[in-house]
Amino acid sequence: MKKSKLSLLLVLTLVLSMFLAACSGGNKDTGTDKPKDKGGEKPAAEQLADKQELNVLESAEIPTMDSVLGTDAMSFTTLNAVNEGMYRLDADQKVVPAGAEAMPEYNAEKTELTIKLRKDAKWSNGDPVTAHDYVFAWQRAINPDTASEYGPYFMSGKIKNADAIAEGKAKVEDLGIKAEDDYTLKITLERPIPYIESFITFQLFYPQNKKYVEEQGADYAKDAAHLLYNGPFKMTKWDGPIATEWVLEKNETYHGAKDVTLTKINFNVSKDPQASANAFTAGEADITPRLAQAAIISQFAGSDELIQYLEPSMWWLKINEKNPALKNINIRKAIALSIDKKALVEDVLANGSIPAGFIVPKEFAYDKNHKAFRETTKEYQKMNKEEAKKLWEKGLSELGVKEVNLVYVGQDTETAKATDAFMKDQLEKNLPGLKLELNAVPFKIRIDREQNMDYDLLFSGWGPDYDDPMTFMDLYLTGGDHNKMDYSNPKYDELVKAAQTDLAAKDEERWKALQEAEKILLEDDYALAPIYQRSVNILLNPKVKGFAHHAFGPDFSYQWIKILK
Incomplete structure (x- = not known):
C-alpha cells in the first residue's frame, strides 16, 4: 500500500501508509512485537479517566473514504476505525472474526470459502450488514466503470473471473463471490492462496450498503455526511480530501460497542515534526505522527513517551x-x-x-x-x-x-x-x-x-x-x-x-x-x-493504553484504547 504512509509520512509520512503500512504482534509469523504498555505490569487498580477523548496528530490528509478507491495507509487506517470486514487484525496481529461469526470453512481443494456472517452487525443508519453488502462492494471494486486501482490489482488471478470482468469480457455478477443467503457468503478462488485469510482482512474487501451508495451517487464518500459506518467508530466531522482535521466518535450501533471505551478521537494534520512534538509536550496531543528527525527523537530518548519499532x-x-x-x-x-x-x-x-x-x-x-x-x-x-x-x-x-x-x-x-x-x-x-x-x-x-x-x-x-x-x-x-x-x-x-x-x-x-x-x-x-x-x-501519552500498530493493512487500531487517570 502506498504510504503517506507510508504512512505510509515521507513519503515518510503516512501510510502509512502507507504505504501509512503497514507492527504489533507477538508471534514470529509477523516479525513484529506485541504492543506493550510502557511502565511495567498493569497496576492492580487502574482507573479510567473521566474523559475518554483522544487527540491524534497525522502528517497527511485522508485522500478518500471510499473503501474500493483507497490506495494509501491514511485511508486504510481510518477505514479500519469506522468500518470492518469479515475479519480484522487483533492487537496480537492475528486474523480474527469481525463481521463474520467464525473463520472460513474450505472445500477439499481450498478454492472455495464459506463464511457465516454475524447477524447483529448494523450500519450506522440501522440497516443490517448482510452478505449482499459484501457482494455489492466487491463487484463495484472490480467493475471497470468504478476505476478502482486496488480492485483489479487485488483480485486479479485470485478471485474467480476477476480478470475477465476487468477486461470487459464477463459481467460483474460473474465474480467469485455469492450470497447464499442474507448471512452466508461463498467466495470462489482461481486457485488456492496460501495467505487468503490475512488477504481478506484488507479494506478493499469491506462491505458497502448498495441502497445507500446508489442513492448518494457521485456524492458518496465526499465527506462525513455521505458515508455509513459499521465499525467501532463513526465519522462526525470530515470535509473531504483537503480537510486537515476530522473527528471520530464511538459508534453505538457497532456490535462490539460495549468493548469500546473511547468516546471521541480528534485528528489534526501536522506536517512539521517539531510542531507535533511541541503540541505533544504541551498536552495538546496524545499521539504524534512518525517523527523522523534525529534532533526531535533525541529529546525523548529514554522516555516512556517514545515508542520505536x-x-x-x-x-x-x-x-x-x-x-x-x-x-x-x-x-x-x-x-x-x-x-x-x-x-x-x-x-x-x-x-x-x-x-x-x-x-x-x-x-x-x-x-x-x-x-x-x-x-x-x-x-x-x-x-x-x-x-x-x-x-x-x-x-x-x-x-x-x-x-x-x-x-x-x-x-x-x-x-x-x-x-x-x-x-x-x-x-x-x-x-x-x-x-x-x-x-x-x-x-x-x-x-x-x-x-x-x-x-x-x-x-x-x-x-x-x-x-x-x-x-x-x-x-x-x-x-x-x-x-x-x-x-x-x-x-x-x-x-x-x-x-x-x-x-x-x-x-x-x-x-x-x-x-x-x-x-x-x-x-x-x-x-x-x-x-x-x-x-x-x-510519541504516545503513557496514560493511553491499548494502542495497537500493525505490520500490514492499516497502520493502527484505536478500538482497544483506554485513557487512564
Missing part, C-alpha cells in the same frame, strides 16, 4: 523508463549506486531506519521453519560511487548527451523535504551532468503524479497489505496497476506468476521463485532503487 515498510526511488535516458540501464545503475543510504538513515533520519538493498523487508514473511524471507537471500545495489560515475559516463555516451535533466517528485512534509534535499545532493554531486528539479507536493498530488507517470524519479513508500512477500513482488509485473514506471521483464513476470499459480502450494519452490524475481528486478535490471526500511518513532 522497525516496521515492514519500504522506501525506494522509482525510475520512470518512459524517459529515454532512464530506459538506459547504465543510467539506472549509476543512479542506484551513487546514493549513500547509510548516511541518509544515520545522519539525516537518525531514527532507527536501516539501509535497504531489497524490496521485501527484513523481519517480515516467515516460512514454515520460521525463517524470514530475507534470511535466505542476499541484498543488492551496494553503494559504489566510483562505479556509479563510470556507468553514468558510459550511459551518457550511449545516449549521445553530456547532461540529463530530470523531474524528481517528493512530498511536502518537512521530513520529506530533508530527505529529498539529501537525495538531490547525492545524485547531482556524484553524477556530473545530472540536474534535478525537485517537486514537493501534497500526498494526494504525489499519488496522482505517480498514477499518471508524471515524473522521472519519484520517492515512494510501500507497506504490506497482507502477510506474504507477494504483497511486494507483484507490484512490478508488466502493465501492473502499481508498476507505473514502464518496467517490463518477461522472466520476472514468469517467476512471480508461477509463485501465484503452479507453485502456490509448494512452499520452498515458491520462495525461491520470488527470491530469483527480486534478483532480476534489483541486480539484473536496476528497475528501482531501494533506499531504506523505516523505523517508526511516535
Whole structure:
C-alpha cells in the first residue's frame, strides 16, 4: 500500500501508509512485537479517566473514504476505525472474526470459502450488514466503470473471473463471490492462496450498503455526511480530501460497542515534526505522527513517551523508463549506486531506519521453519560511487548527451523535504551532468503524479497489505496497476506468476521463485532503487493504553484504547 504512509509520512509520512503500512504482534509469523504498555505490569487498580477523548496528530490528509478507491495507509487506517470486514487484525496481529461469526470453512481443494456472517452487525443508519453488502462492494471494486486501482490489482488471478470482468469480457455478477443467503457468503478462488485469510482482512474487501451508495451517487464518500459506518467508530466531522482535521466518535450501533471505551478521537494534520512534538509536550496531543528527525527523537530518548519499532515498510526511488535516458540501464545503475543510504538513515533520519538493498523487508514473511524471507537471500545495489560515475559516463555516451535533466517528485512534509534535499545532493554531486528539479507536493498530488507517470524519479513508500512477500513482488509485473514506471521483464513476470499459480502450494519452490524475481528486478535490471526500511518513532501519552500498530493493512487500531487517570 502506498504510504503517506507510508504512512505510509515521507513519503515518510503516512501510510502509512502507507504505504501509512503497514507492527504489533507477538508471534514470529509477523516479525513484529506485541504492543506493550510502557511502565511495567498493569497496576492492580487502574482507573479510567473521566474523559475518554483522544487527540491524534497525522502528517497527511485522508485522500478518500471510499473503501474500493483507497490506495494509501491514511485511508486504510481510518477505514479500519469506522468500518470492518469479515475479519480484522487483533492487537496480537492475528486474523480474527469481525463481521463474520467464525473463520472460513474450505472445500477439499481450498478454492472455495464459506463464511457465516454475524447477524447483529448494523450500519450506522440501522440497516443490517448482510452478505449482499459484501457482494455489492466487491463487484463495484472490480467493475471497470468504478476505476478502482486496488480492485483489479487485488483480485486479479485470485478471485474467480476477476480478470475477465476487468477486461470487459464477463459481467460483474460473474465474480467469485455469492450470497447464499442474507448471512452466508461463498467466495470462489482461481486457485488456492496460501495467505487468503490475512488477504481478506484488507479494506478493499469491506462491505458497502448498495441502497445507500446508489442513492448518494457521485456524492458518496465526499465527506462525513455521505458515508455509513459499521465499525467501532463513526465519522462526525470530515470535509473531504483537503480537510486537515476530522473527528471520530464511538459508534453505538457497532456490535462490539460495549468493548469500546473511547468516546471521541480528534485528528489534526501536522506536517512539521517539531510542531507535533511541541503540541505533544504541551498536552495538546496524545499521539504524534512518525517523527523522523534525529534532533526531535533525541529529546525523548529514554522516555516512556517514545515508542520505536522497525516496521515492514519500504522506501525506494522509482525510475520512470518512459524517459529515454532512464530506459538506459547504465543510467539506472549509476543512479542506484551513487546514493549513500547509510548516511541518509544515520545522519539525516537518525531514527532507527536501516539501509535497504531489497524490496521485501527484513523481519517480515516467515516460512514454515520460521525463517524470514530475507534470511535466505542476499541484498543488492551496494553503494559504489566510483562505479556509479563510470556507468553514468558510459550511459551518457550511449545516449549521445553530456547532461540529463530530470523531474524528481517528493512530498511536502518537512521530513520529506530533508530527505529529498539529501537525495538531490547525492545524485547531482556524484553524477556530473545530472540536474534535478525537485517537486514537493501534497500526498494526494504525489499519488496522482505517480498514477499518471508524471515524473522521472519519484520517492515512494510501500507497506504490506497482507502477510506474504507477494504483497511486494507483484507490484512490478508488466502493465501492473502499481508498476507505473514502464518496467517490463518477461522472466520476472514468469517467476512471480508461477509463485501465484503452479507453485502456490509448494512452499520452498515458491520462495525461491520470488527470491530469483527480486534478483532480476534489483541486480539484473536496476528497475528501482531501494533506499531504506523505516523505523517508526511516535510519541504516545503513557496514560493511553491499548494502542495497537500493525505490520500490514492499516497502520493502527484505536478500538482497544483506554485513557487512564
